[in-house]
Amino acid sequence: MVHVFSEKGSSKGKDYCILFNKHWAHLPHDLGKASVLQLQDQTASVLCSPSDVPDGGFSNRIPMVMRGNCTFYEKVRLAQINGARGLLIVSRERLVPPGGNQSQYEEIDIPVALLSYTDMLDIGKSFGRAVKVAMYAPNEPVLDYNMVIIFVMAVGTVAIGGYWAGSRDVKKRYMKHKRDDGAEKHDDETVDVTPIMICVFVVMCCSMLVLLYFFYDHLVYVIIGIFCLAASIGLYSCLSPFVRRFPWGKCRIPDNNMPYFHKRPQVRMLLLAVFCIAVSVVWGVFRNEDQWAWVLQDALGIAFCLYMLKTIRLPTFKGCTLLLMVLFVYDVFFVFITPYLTKTGESIMVEVAAGPSDSATHEKLPMVLKVPRLNSSPLALCDRPFSLLGFGDILVPGLLVAYCHRFDIQVQSSRVYFVACTIAYGIGLLVTFVALALMQMGQPALLYLVPCTLITSFAVALWRKELAMFWTGSGFAKDLPHPPLVMAPVSCHPSSTEATAPTSPKEAEEQIINSTLLAKELSSPQLCTEEPRSPPLSAEELTDPNMQTEQPKTSMPHIEEPAEQKNNNPQSKSLEAEKSQLD
Incomplete structure (x- = not known):
């Protein structure tokens, strides 16, 4: 942060966000310990040659220059040689920490940071040219209150989605056996995931993530469009059971030959579809309104997750284990291993989820739950005002929770698998938050969620001595009604009287x-x-x-x-x- 106030002391100071690199020089964590220095406006130059240095240099001042034409090292070296106590570089592009190499870090002992062009204009408008500044790096709070909201939304979505998916799956099996073709027949179909589908899905995820990393500005709008469509379908699927309970709007539209309307949907369902599409369109138009658009995004995201948990079904614990373990490796690789493979040293997963620092569109991927910071930290002014949790960290363990609930119903185990797996998911999420606070960097949530849920489910099945059925899903055969048993009469003792044909x-x-x-x-x-x-x-x-x-x-x-x-x-x-x- 850079704290700016007028030399005349006529107005209260104001904090602005800056990005610095601690390898150049350290900044104090407390504003009271930061050096208050005069800011020298040199934004007419880029400070790339000695000719850009004014007469008298920068004695005990902090020059503010424009970004471009040379490296950060060349700028800060000229500033240090001419007596500067720090350097502010104004950037019209997205802020990034000013980088260099180890030998350059050892040579420089003054702090260098990037300030956005918009903030530079605001400083001139609010304080004029005679200003003093103090640069400091406040400690980030260990835990923000928004983590509580994210925890409740994630665990609630997994619990509700798993419960709903298991209950509807059993009901649809019963309705299918009864051959119910009436008006109450459910049109929703489930998709059983096979090992081949899991492999194809993981390959597609890896390919899409890499493509987003290299072509983010082009593909981000495709993802936004897909999210709007999928979220509207998910919202319709979640609200339709409640709308069907309404006593009005049951009349159907007249006969027609249109692609969808030829089924003559009810007026109330047609209005619901219009409402769901309208909500998605409103979010798509105002998605960058940070004050309130995140509420719509989270609501649509939860509806999308519930729809996916209800539609996608893992038929065996063996399939659950394969899916979770493969995505476990995928998540860890793209968070912890890819920094060693990229030029900037940034994680591909974190870079794509938060938006690349050099993106020209400044768009964010919507496939996350996001909640703004709720504490009064100055860091809320910076480029990280939200805490994020990806949909994959909800859907992947949620599929296992749904499987556990279906198995509970089949073996009549009083939902012990479902409750245990849901609690394990909550514990894994808490461990993720603790790791995030300790490491102060993005964490692959599946690193903690997958072991917690898999080991807990395995332990419960082992304790109940149902591991064989739980592994193969063979307990699901119990829900199918048995056909009537017809047996021929067999006698333990030979009978001397043979059956005769009936006469009446x-x-x-x-x-x-x-x-x-x-x-x-x-x-x-x-x-x-x-x-x-x-x-x-x-x-x-x-x-x-x-x-x-x-x-x-x-x-x-x-x-x-x-x-x-x-x-x-x-x-x-x-x-x-x-x-x-x-x-």
């Missing part, structure tokens, strides 16, 4: 009922070892009004047995119980 409809019905009961009874493994039971009632006894204690509606055939076997038949009592239940 009533006898046919009795024979079918008796065969079904007998098949079920004979299918029991304990049939042949049961204690002797009393013989069943005959059909005449069951149909006699004087013999009925309840109101039987189905008559049973009488099974004649030898006298010596009537009291020793192991099937008698069981058959009687089955017939009573059927009656």
Whole structure:
């Protein structure tokens, strides 16, 4: 920061943002310890040759010159030789830390920093030409309050999206089995992710990130357009269940041959679509309004994440592990490894997410949740007024949370997997914030989120002894209703009486009922070892009004047995119980 105030002391001082390189010279962290020096306006020159130095030099002053025509080292060397105590370089372009090499750093012992052209004009307008300045580098707060908002939005999106995705998946399986083709049939379709799709997706992510790094100014508008379209679809998908509950607007538009309207959508759904598109267009037009546009961006981003969590489905824990581990390596590589491969030493991931420093458009990628700084730090004036969290840090672990919820429903585990994985995601996000505060640099959130969620899910499955089912997703077979079981009658003891063809409809019905009961009874493994039971009632006894204690509606055939076997038949009592239940 550079604190500027008038030499006359008639007005209160004001802070302006500057970018400096601590390798040239250190700045004090406290304004009270900073040297107050006179600012010398030399913006008519670029200070690249001795002829640009005024008569008398810069004795105990800080010259302010324009950027260009020579290196930062040449400018600051001339300033130091001529007695300057610091150097401010005015830049019409995006501010970057003034760089050099190690030998140049050792030679220079005065601070050099870049000031934006807009701030230079504001200084001249507010304070005139006779001003004094003090340069200092305030410490960044360890934790900003906006982290709490980002934490609540991220964990809430993962929890709601995972819960919604799991519940809707089971419901759609049931509706598909019931062959419900009515008006309440859900049109949303899910996409099962395969290992090949994961590999293709990661390759596309890597390619797009590299292309954005080299051609950011051209591709950023493509990403903005795609976000507007996807966000409007996501917002429509999230609001449609609530709109369907409204009692009005159910009438449909007339018959037509238009591409979408030929399905005759309801008026209320058509109005909802118009509203969602309008919200996306408003954000697209006013996206650079930092005062309030971030609220719309976060709302649209959350809707987009919920839609993706509901649409994309990982069918097995094996697929979840593959996806999360591959993206774990991807995130770590592009944050921690790429600084060694780029000329500027900047991380490709951080540079693209925050916008390249040399971008001419000054546009930002919208694929992040962003919240402005809420504390009173002077750094809020600089080029980093927002804290960011990428959509990938929500979607990738969220897919695992959704899988855990679906598995919970299938094995009826009281949502222990879902709750444990959601808590693990929150813990991983807190660890990310702590690492961000300690390292004071952009962090790959998946470095902490992937181990927390994967290890927790694995541990719960191991503890419940369901790891095999959890790994392959085989527990999902339980939600499919089983077809009716039809078995042929099998007897443990040879029967001397063979079945005869029915001679009347009533006898046919009795024979079918008796065969079904007998098949079920004979299918029991304990049939042949049961204690002797009393013989069943005959059909005449069951149909006699004087013999009925309840109101039987189905008559049973009488099974004649030898006298010596009537009291020793192991099937008698069981058959009687089955017939009573059927009656």
